[in-house]
Amino acid sequence: MSDSSYWNSPLIIAGKPYPRFISGPLDGITDSPFRRLVREFSKDELLYTEMRHVACIATPRAHVKALDYLQLERPLNFQIAANQLPYIAPAIERILASGVDMVDLNVGCPASNVIGSGSGSALMADLPRLESIVRTLRSLLSIPFTVKIRAGFKCKNAIEVARMLEACGVDALAIHPRLQSQRFEGQPDYELAAQVKQAVSIPVIISGGIVNFKMASMVYNTTGVDGFLIGRGMWSKPWKLAELAAHCQGQPFSLPITTVVEYAIKHFNLMLEYYGPRGLFAFRKHLPFYLRGIPEATTLRKKLVIETSAQEILQALHSLCEK
Ligand SMILES: Cc1cc2nc3c(=O)[nH]c(=O)nc-3n(C[C@H](O)[C@H](O)[C@H](O)COP(=O)(O)O)c2cc1C
Structure with a gap:
């Protein structure tokens, strides 16, 4: 073949x-x-x-x-x-x-x-x-x-x-x-x-x-x-x-950084909905990977993986998207 x-x-x-x-x-x-x-x-x-x-x-x-x-x-x-x-x-x-x-x-x-x-x-x-x-x-x-x-x-x-x-x-x-x-x-x-x-x-x-x-x-x-x-x-x-x-198919594929961060937000919300409050801790396995390679997120990443308020994490991700 x-x-x-x-x-x-x-x-x-x-x-x-x-x-x-x-x-x-x-x-x-x-x-x-x-x-x-x-x-x-x-x-x-x-x-x-x-x-x-x-x-x-x-x-x-x-x-x-x-x-x-x-x-x-x-x-x-x-x-x-x-x-x-x-x-x-x-x-x-x-x-x-x-x-x-x-x-x-x-x-x-x-x-x-x-x-x-x-x-x-x-x-x-x-x-x-x-x-x-x-x-x-x-x-x-x-x-x-x-x-x-x-x-x-x-x-x-x-x-x-x-x-x-x-x-x-x-x-x-x-x-x-x-x-x-x-x-x-x-x-x-x-x-x-x-x-x-x-x-x-x-x-x-x-x-x-x-x-x-x-x-x-x-x-x-x-x-x-x-x-x-x-x-x-x-x-x-x-x-x-x-x-x-x-x-x-020989086609290119790329996603804008804002879309990547939007998916991080979506993912986090789905995990909170599915697991309840423990979704926040489970999402810590994903968060650094979503933010990897985004220059504006270097310090934010370190802060967010220890953050215990879902609201703070969501706010920070939303403002990253706006930047
Ligand atoms: C964190 C983690 C969890 C995994 N969980 C499973 C699992 O539940 N069942 C399974 O068959 N393999 C599991 N694996 C093995 C992967 O499915 C895969 O066979 C292995 O990581 C090699 O493929 P990769 O180089 O594409 O990751 C896991 C691997 C990792 C790193």
């Missing part, structure tokens, strides 16, 4: 077409308020939720904020973590009732509390357990089912894992080609991703280091993957997928 026909053709998962760029899961970042903003720029792209453990979703009385999303956020891939079978069926029942389009199993999280319980990337080192979880999920899921893996836990076994997932009937897989010990740092092993792509027939999506179209093209040429999961490249940039889509 020539490069331009590749970029202008869809990624097909379980017979349905999606744009090749996808908003990946970032815990604490790609929540419902953020996804609503992404939808202002990108209507058809697949968005992942953050990871939620099945045990937190399974109990009927548990109020799972992650299940509070708007229909406009769809198509939505709901990501779960699981380490044992009992919670899976009740959790899946609630997830399906919420109307998501896909379910993704996280087999990549490196965090010690997650691997300590035998979920996330720990499953890369426990293939019998992984297989039984995947087979159970497949039998319960009438909608597409994807899995996000790593290069491996301590050793690189992604090819073996990918083949097993395909044999279990998984519809697509995403690979973040780093070992658990590398967490989110160091060069992703794109060669390994290329080998995984060669080893299976289901779509393979790459995660790791894709922040712009130039990088995506380079990684496509190395790996031949079918899609791109954008992680940190999305952070406080709800327009990122639209920017990548424009570049696929």
